[in-house]
Every structure is written in C-alpha cells, then in structure tokens.
Amino acid sequence: MYYYYDDQNVLQGPYSNSALQKWFQKQYLPAGTLVYDKYMQPFLIEYVVNRSLKSRTKVMFHDDTFNLDRTNLDVTLHLCSPELSNTTSSSEDFTQLEGGVDEVDFGRGFEYEKEPCFLNQLMINSYIEQRALLNRRRRFPDTYCPFENTWNNWVPEPIEMNVALRGAIHTHNMVQTFDERIISGYLNFLNIYPHPCQLCDVKFSNSKEMLEHFLSVIHIQRSYKTGGTFSYIDLYCARKIIYEVEMSYADKNFDFLADDVHFQSRKMSFFDEFDILTAFESLKSTVAVSQGVPLLSPPRNTLDTLGYVEAVVFLRVFQEKYKRMPEALRGRRFGPTGKTWCNYCKVEFDATFLESFPTHLFSEEHIDNALYNGVSRADMEYWLSFMEPLMNGNCKRVRHQDRVEVSLQESDFPLCYVPVGRVEGDFSYTGKDMQPVLKYVSDEIAASFDLLDDYKYRTTCRWCRTDLFTRNGVLRHILHDKCHLDRLNSVSNDDLRRLLCSLDIKIRVPLFRQSKRTSSPMDVKEKKFYLQRLRNVCSKKLNNFFSSHQRSTLSQLAARSFPVGLVNRCDLCDVTIDRVDAMIMHLSSEQHIANLIESPRISNNDVQYWLTIFNVDGRRSRVF
Numbered sequence: 158m159y160y161y162y163d164d165q166n167v168l169q170g171p172y173s174n175s176a177l178q179k180w181f182q183k184q185y186l187p188a189g190t191l192v193y194d195k196y197m198q199p200f201l202i203e204y205v206v207n208r209s210l211k212s213r214t215k216v217m218f219h220d221d222t223f224n225l226d227r228t229n230l231d232v233t234l235h236l237c238s239p240e241l242s243n244t245t246s247s248s249e250d251f252t253q254l255e256g257g258v259d260e261v262d263f264g265r266g267f268e269y270e271k272e273p274c275f276l277n278q279l280m281i282n283s284y285i286e287q288r289a290l291l292n293r294r295r296r297f298p299d300t301y302c303p304f305e306n307t308w309n310n311w312v313p314e315p316i317e318m319n320v321a322l323r324g325a326i327h328t329h330n331m332v333q334t335f336d337e338r339i340i341s342g343y344l345n346f347l348n349i350y351p352h353p354c355q356l357c358d359v360k361f362s363n364s365k366e367m368l369e370h371f372l373s374v375i376h377i378q379r380s381y382k383t384g385g386t387f388s389y390i391d392l393y394c395a396r397k398i399i400y401e402v403e404m405s406y407a408d409k410n411f412d413f414l415a416d417d418v419h420f421q422s423r424k425m426s427f428f429d430e431f432d433i434l435t436a437f438e439s440l441k442s443t444v445a446v447s448q449g450v451p452l453l454s455p456p457r458n459t460l461d462t463l464g465y466v467e468a469v470v471f472l473r474v475f476q477e478k479y480k481r482m483p484e485a486l487r488g489r490r491f492g493p494t495g496k497t498w499c500n501y502c503k504v505e506f507d508a509t510f511l512e513s514f515p516t517h518l519f520s521e522e523h524i525d526n527a528l529y530n531g532v533s534r535a536d537m538e539y540w541l542s543f544m545e546p547l548m549n550g551n552c553k554r555v556r557h558q559d560r561v562e563v564s565l566q567e568s569d570f571p572l573c574y575v576p577v578g579r580v581e582g583d584f585s586y587t588g589k590d591m592q593p594v595l596k597y598v599s600d601e602i603a604a605s606f607d608l609l610d611d612y613k614y615r616t617t618c619r620w621c622r623t624d625l626f627t628r629n630g631v632l633r634h635i636l637h638d639k640c641h642l643d644r645l646n647s648v649s650n651d652d653l654r655r656l657l658c659s660l661d662i663k664i665r666v667p668l669f670r671q672s673k674r675t676s677s678p679m680d681v682k683e684k685k686f687y688l689q690r691l692r693n694v695c696s697k698k699l700n701n702f703f704s705s706h707q708r709s710t711l712s713q714l715a716a717r718s719f720p721v722g723l724v725n726r727c728d729l730c731d732v733t734i735d736r737v738d739a740m741i742m743h744l745s746s747e748q749h750i751a752n753l754i755e756s757p758r759i760s761n762n763d764v765q766y767w768l769t770i771f772n773v774d775g776r777r778s779r780v781f
C-alpha cells in the first residue's frame with residue numbers, strides 16, 4: 158500500500174500496487190512521481206510498479222503438471238478484469254486483478270487431476286510443426302486457435318474449467334514476455350490472424366493481443382458458462398506454440414517472419430459451380446458409385462490420413478458448417494434408401510436423409526472409432542466443399558438457358574448408348590457374364606479416389622431419356638440405376654476399356670504387376686523355363702492371329718478369361734496397353750520377359766494363371 162501527494166499537496170491513500178500501476182500506465186501519475194510507503198519512505202513510482210510486477214507472480218501457481226522447463230514465474234500476470242471486459246474496445250486495458258490469485262487458483266488441492274489418456278504431446282507437436290506446411294496443401298486451411306471456442310461433448314480429453322484456467326494463465330504469462338512482432342508473426346505463420354472474439358465481442362489489433370484474450374480468465378470463464386468445454390488439445394497446443402517461440406528466441410531463428418504467408422485463399426471446388434439440386438445429385442451419385450459415404454471408412458493410405466489433432470479440429474469445422482446449413486436442406490435425401498454401413502463402427506444406420514449422417518458421425522462410439530483408425534483428408538475436404546456453398550446460401554441458381562442438350566455421339570460417355578460400329582477385335586459380354594463384369598468394373602471404380610472430384614458433364618441417356626449433369630451422375634446411371642441396367646443386354650469390352658481409361662483406372666493381372674505374395678518364388682532357372690514355355694504359347698497364338706482366319710481367337714480368349722480383356726497397363730515395364738492384341742504381344746516381348754526374369758517376386762502361380770488361360774496342360778480355361 159502506498160500514498161502520494163496530490164496537486165493540492167494533500168496526502169492521498171493508501172492505494173494498492175495495482176491501482177498505482179494503472180494510473181502509471183494511464184499517465185495520471187507519470188514517471189518521476191514520488192509515492193510513500195506506510196513508513197513514509199519515498200520511492201519513485203516506476204520503481205514501485207516494476208517491483209510489484211516482479212514480486213506478484215511469484216505467488217501465482219506452482220503446478221508440476223504444467224511446468225514448462227523455462228517457466229519463469231518471475232513474470233507479470235496481467236488479467237483482463239471482469240469490469241473492463243464488459244465495455245468493448247477496452248481490450249488493451251489489461252489490469253492486474255487485486256486478489257487475482259484467489260480467483261484463478263481454484264486448482265489448489267487438485268493435484269491429482271486427470272491426465273489425458275492417449276492424447277500426448279507428440280501428437281500435438283507434429284500437429285503444430287506440420288500445420289503451416291499442410292495448410293498450403295489443403296483446400297480448407299486450418300484456422301484453429303487454442304482456447305478460442307469451446308468444444309461439444311464429443312471432444313476427446315475434455316478438461317475442467319480450473320485446469321483450463323491454470324494452464325491458460327501460465328501460458329498467458331509466457332505470451333506477455335514475447336515481443337509482439339515475434340509471437341504475432343509465429344501465429345500468422347500458423348494461419349492465426351487477428352479477428353474479433355465472437356463470444357466477448359472484442360476486437361484485436363494483432364494476433365498476440367487476441368491470443369492473450371483467449372487465454373484470459375474472463376474469456377475462459379465465459380466460455381464454460383455457455384456449456385461447452387475446452388480440451389487438453391487447447392492446453393497442449395498453447396504450450397507447444399509458446400515452446401516454439403521460445404526456441405526461436407534461443408536459436409535466434411525467426412525464419413517464420415520471412416514469409417508473409419496467407420493461407421486464407423480457399424481453392425474453388427466443383428460444388429461452387431453447382432446449384433443446390435445438382436450438388437445433391439452429385440453427392441447422391443458419389444455415394445452410389447463409391448459404394449459408401451465419405452467419412453464412413455478409414456483412409457486408404459497414410460498420406461490421406463489427417464493427424465489426430467487435425468481430425469478433431471476438422472470434425473468441429475464439419476459440425477459448425479452443418480449447423481449453419483439451412484434447415485430445409487438437412488431433410489434432403491443423400492444416401493441409399495434404408496441402411497448404410499459404417500466401416501468404422503461395423504453398424505448399419507439409416508442414412509436416407511442428410512440429417513441422419515451427423516447424428517451418427519458425432520456419436521460417442523463413432524468419434525472414438527474414427528479418431529482411433531484415422532480420418533481421410535480427401536473425405537473431409539469433400540464434405541466441407543459440399544457444405545460451403547449451401548451454408549453461405551450462395552449456391553448458384555439453375556438458369557434454364559444453361560441447360561444445353563449435348564447430343565450423344567459415339568465418342569461420348571461409354572455404356573450410355575448402343576455401340577454403332579465395332580472397334581476391330583472388340584467383343585461383348587452378354588447374358589449371365591454381364592453381371593460379374595459390371596460388378597468388377599463398379600468395384601474398380603469405387604476404389605478410385607478421384608470420385609470425390611466430380612465435375613460437370615451434361616448429357617442424356619437416350620435409352621432411358623434421363624438427363625445427367627455430372628460425371629458421377631453418369632457413372633451411377635450406367636452402373637447402378639435399375640432402369641438402365643434392365644435395358645442393357647450386352648456390354649462391349651472396348652466400351653469398358655474406354656470407360657476405365659477415361660477415369661484413369663489401371664487394370665493389371667499377374668505378370669503385369671508385382672505379386673503381393675511371394676509364397677512360391679521361383680529361382681532363375683525355373684523362371685526361365687516357364688517363361689520360355691509361356692512365350693512359345695503366346696507366339697503360337699499370335700501366329701494364328703496374324704496368319705490364319707482365326708482373327709477372333711484373341712477376343713475369344715479375352716472374353717472367356719475376364720478381366721484379361723481390360724488390362725491396360727504393365728507395371729513392370731511402365732507401359733500403357735491400348736488393345737487386347739497389344740497385350741498378348743507385350744506379354745511375349747523381349748523387354749517384358751527380361752523384366753520378368755529380373756523381378757524377384759514372380760511366383761509359379763503367376764505363370765500358371767496364364768497357362769490356364771491358354772488352355773495348356775489340358776485344363777479348361779478359367780472363365781471368370
């Protein structure tokens with residue numbers, strides 16, 4: 158407590174340190190003013206203020222569970238006081254709370270608080286470290302800022318308010334010691350730019366100020382009052398950000414300041430061009446053709462897998478976008494009528510209408526399974542792209558003059574017309590062979606990632622008189638629509654080849670790819686013997702083909718040994734194959750045989766596959 162003499166030379170006081178500090182900052186009591194302690198010993202006000210700043214924080218927290226190695230408790234504690242935060246634009250007006258210790262130190266005696274079960278610092282580290290890089294690659298940049306918004310109850314590792322407060326206060330102390338340019342620069346590097354706090358209605362002039370607000374007692378208390386919760390994710394991310402800035406100070410490495418990196422520019426998606434009707438048509442078609450709903454299956458590879466924290470962050474983005482989607486749209490059909498299978502939870506649920514999807518997606522069981530098995534980045538971006546225009550209501554309207562009828566020529570979409578003239582060497586699958594052929598093609602297409610990149614393709618199926626608007630819409634129609642399939646009585650092999658080729662789907666059979674299993678690898682001698690034998694058979698077939706009247710031999714061969722007729726690629730030689738006869742020629746070519754002999758993973762079964770097709774050893778050809 159201190160006293161001072163006012164303009165009339167009247168002794169005023171006693172006043173608290175924080176009051177002095179406030180007046181000092183506002184220049185009511187400028188530097189050089191003398192203040193007196195209770196023994197009437199004079200001090201310069203700046204000395205008192207600075208000393209009080211130093212001594213106060215020592216009594217703050219001593220918390221082993223949140224102990225940064227370099228945590229220097231000898232730091233100022235600035236809190237946004239409750240009275241001030243109600244008035245807007247006072248965000249810079251941080252003042253120390255008298256008795257702030259009591260207010261924030263709920264945690265006393267709470268030493269045995271729950272530690273996160275499986276979320277660990279490593280997950281957080283890799284998330285923050287890769288974030289800038291990943292943001293450059295993805296369609297929807299990650300704008301998550303720790304402690305900005307609370308989570309719904311599905312968030313993993315939620316924390317009690319007192320734990321959040323204690324952690325945030327520590328971090329807040331650290332943030333204050335950093336130079337504004339450095340910490341704001343690092344936050345901008347992470348794609349965290351200043352924007353108003355929606356909850357408290359406060360604006361910020363830089364990212365440091367904004368982060369300080371999100372870490373303030375008033376913001377966190379207010380956030381918990383809205384019913385949400387923070388998570389260890391917030392706590393650990395804030396801690397990692399501080400650590401990164403500290404390291405940059407230690408190494409004097411401020412590379413992140415060099416680039417003025419703006420990730421905000423969102424790449425256009427095909428949904429941005431569609432009207433609502435077409436957007437839903439495309440979604441329905443994609444669900445049908447891919448034989449599943451995006452986000453209901455684990456990713457196919459690690460490259461496509463969102464990191465744990467990313468997945469959590471983007472699930473929240475999904476939820477926010479969905480909430481902003483007009484009610485009327487949520488009741489629309491999007492999936493197959495009846496049951497839809499979730500590959501994570503191994504359960505069926507009714508996904509006929511859009512609204513049933515998030516209900517399952519945010520169920521406790523599904524969140525657990527999805528985060529455990531990984532979430533596909535492509536699937537997530539697909540859904541976010543889909544919802545973006547619907548959410549903002551800036552969906553394109555259908556303009557009828559846009560509907561240009563495309564006349565269907567031979568060169569148009571395969572399987573959508575009666576073939577006019579046959580390509581030489583072409584043949585058809587008919588009768589009971591058709592179903593397994595179409596199933597094989599559907600499955601190959603479903604396994605293709607590119608389905609999530611639908612595009613405009615206006616055409617009309619002449620048989621069914623159905624207008625089709627997107628590539629996936631056409632695929633769904635020709636492969637899955639009953640009205641179309643009922644009309645189909647033969648499928649041209651060349652049509653299928655063109656279809657697969659247009660989708661960039663590669664079909665390979667044994668000896669045109671590396672075997673996965675090496676259960677019966679052959680030694681070189683054995684290999685040479687069998688390959689020579691195979692080559693002899695091929696030559697014989699080829700001779701027949703070129704010299705005799707049996708021009709249909711190869712097509713017969715391919716027709717009865719599906720999917721040989723569709724092979725369009727040799728991985729071993731890295732070549733594309735455009736016709737059935739070219740494939741047989743490739744099989745017996747010098748280059749191919751040489752590559753086969755070099756390849757370590759060619760098994761006896763691979764050779765047998767072909768000898769059977771050529772009907773050697775007296776066995777009947779394999780048909781399907």
Ligand SMILES: [Zn+2]
Nearest residue numbers: 354356357376
């Ligand atoms: Zn706030």
Ligand SMILES: [Zn+2]
Nearest residue numbers: 499501502523
């Ligand atoms: Zn599920």
Ligand SMILES: [Zn+2]
Nearest residue numbers: 618620621641
């Ligand atoms: Zn049709």
Ligand SMILES: [Zn+2]
Nearest residue numbers: 727729730749
């Ligand atoms: Zn080859």
